[in-house]
Amino acid sequence: MKYVLVGLSCVLLILAFIAGSSYYKDQQIEKYGFMAEKNAELFVRDHSPTLGSDDAKVYLVEFMDPACETCAAFEPFVKKIMNSNPGKIKLVIRYAPFHDGADNFVKILEAARMQGKYWETLDMMFKTQNIWASHGHWQPERLWEILPQVGLDIEQLKKDMHDPAIAKIIEQDMADVKALDVQKTPGYFVNGKPLQVFGYKQLHQLIQSELDAQYPK
Amino acid sequence: MSQSDHAAKINWTLLFLGWLLVSVSTTISLFFSSVLEYQPCVLCWYQRICLFPMIFILGAGLFPTFDKSVIKFALPLATAGGLIAFYHTLLYAGVIPENIQPCSKGVSCTEKYFELFGFVSIPMLSFFAFSTIVALLLILKRRTSK
Numbered sequence: 001m002k003y004v005l006v007g008l009s010c011v012l013l014i015l016a017f018i019a020g021s022s023y024y025k026d027q028q029i030e031k032y033g034f035m036a037e038k039n040a041e042l043f044v045r046d047h048s049p050t051l052g053s054d055d056a057k058v059y060l061v062e063f064m065d066p067a068c069e070t071c072a073a074f075e076p077f078v079k080k081i082m083n084s085n086p087g088k089i090k091l092v093i094r095y096a097p098f099h100d101g102a103d104n105f106v107k108i109l110e111a112a113r114m115q116g117k118y119w120e121t122l123d124m125m126f127k128t129q130n131i132w133a134s135h136g137h138w139q140p141e142r143l144w145e146i147l148p149q150v151g152l153d154i155e156q157l158k159k160d161m162h163d164p165a166i167a168k169i170i171e172q173d174m175a176d177v178k179a180l181d182v183q184k185t186p187g188y189f190v191n192g193k194p195l196q197v198f199g200y201k202q203l204h205q206l207i208q209s210e211l212d213a214q215y216p217k
Numbered sequence: 218m219s220q221s222d223h224a225a226k227i228n229w230t231l232l233f234l235g236w237l238l239v240s241v242s243t244t245i246s247l248f249f250s251s252v253l254e255y256q257p258c259v260l261c262w263y264q265r266i267c268l269f270p271m272i273f274i275l276g277a278g279l280f281p282t283f284d285k286s287v288i289k290f291a292l293p294l295a296t297a298g299g300l301i302a303f304y305h306t307l308l309y310a311g312v313i314p315e316n317i318q319p320c321s322k323g324v325s326c327t328e329k330y331f332e333l334f335g336f337v338s339i340p341m342l343s344f345f346a347f348s349t350i351v352a353l354l355l356i357l358k359r360r361t362s363k
Binding site for chain 2: 006009014
């Protein structure tokens with residue numbers, strides 16, 4: 001009897017927890033769906049760098065930080081999914097530089113964009129992240145040695161990165177981060193639907209379900 | 218004999234209610250942090266340190282029959298948790314000015330996440346839980362020292 005009572009209480013509490021989480025998640029999906037419908041620019045701003053065809057029906061919005069390790073780890077995975085579905089996925093980069101000083105790396109990236117080398121620079125920054133951002137010890141000056149490899153004019157970049165237009169982009173993105181309640185990077189939204197459980201497989205499934213919905217076979 | 222049997226049953230039930238309260242509180246606390254993603258502040262963490270182990274301590278005291286040594290082990294935890302919760306509640310309510318609070322990094326201890334019926338805050342819930350546990354344990358202490 002005692003064991004049953006205690007055991008039953010445990011089971012009930014666990015069930016309540018699971019039911020509560022799934023109810024909350026459904027609510028969130030509904031909320032984001034509504035936001036995506038009513039307020040699409042929360043997800044994609046005019047200033048947002050995008051990769052992929054304009055005709056793509058699946059928008060993969062990624063809130064990221066160039067200094068975030070997991071963002072770097074996800075990059076090849078996202079590229080692979082995009083390559084295996086040519087023309088169907090459009091990647092939208094949004095900034096969520098949560099750590100102090102992380103916005104400097106966004107500024108470097110945006111300054112590289114002015115020289116038309118955005119994706120090459122992002123790629124190179126991710127690949128060399130362990131050199132300039134190893135264990136939270138950030139050394140932007142290491143990037144000055146690395147980035148000429150993609151053909152950037154570093155002197156010009158140093159000037160451009162303080163352009164107030166870039167600061168404005170970061171400000172807008174951070175406002176959207178707050179509105180969409182993005183708490184960690186990378187934060188993914190596929191056609192406005194948030195990635196609920198973080199992981200490679202889960203992201204793949206979310207993208208695949210949108211692909212299936214938008215491109216019926 | 219039947220009278221002491223009856224007393225033992227009541228002791229067990231009181232401890233079980235205490236255990237249930239601790240378990241419900243832990244579930245809610247974990248729900249706030251892992252599902253709703255409320256970041257626990259420093260004071261919340263201290264209270265959690267006192268709360269979570271009580272599941273196992275009070276739980277162990279229930280088997281195979283009521284064990285009064287549970288009081289000795291659980292009372293310090295419940296008291297410490299209660300004191301921190303009391304301090305936290307005052308801080309949150311603004312009775313203690315914010316500039317003397319110890320948590321400046323991370324989440325502020327007065328960050329408002331949730332208020333039931335407009336006034337029941339998370340620190341208040343915590344204080345309620347801890348003081349009920351302390352009360353239950355004190356009742357058990359009196360009952361068993363006779």
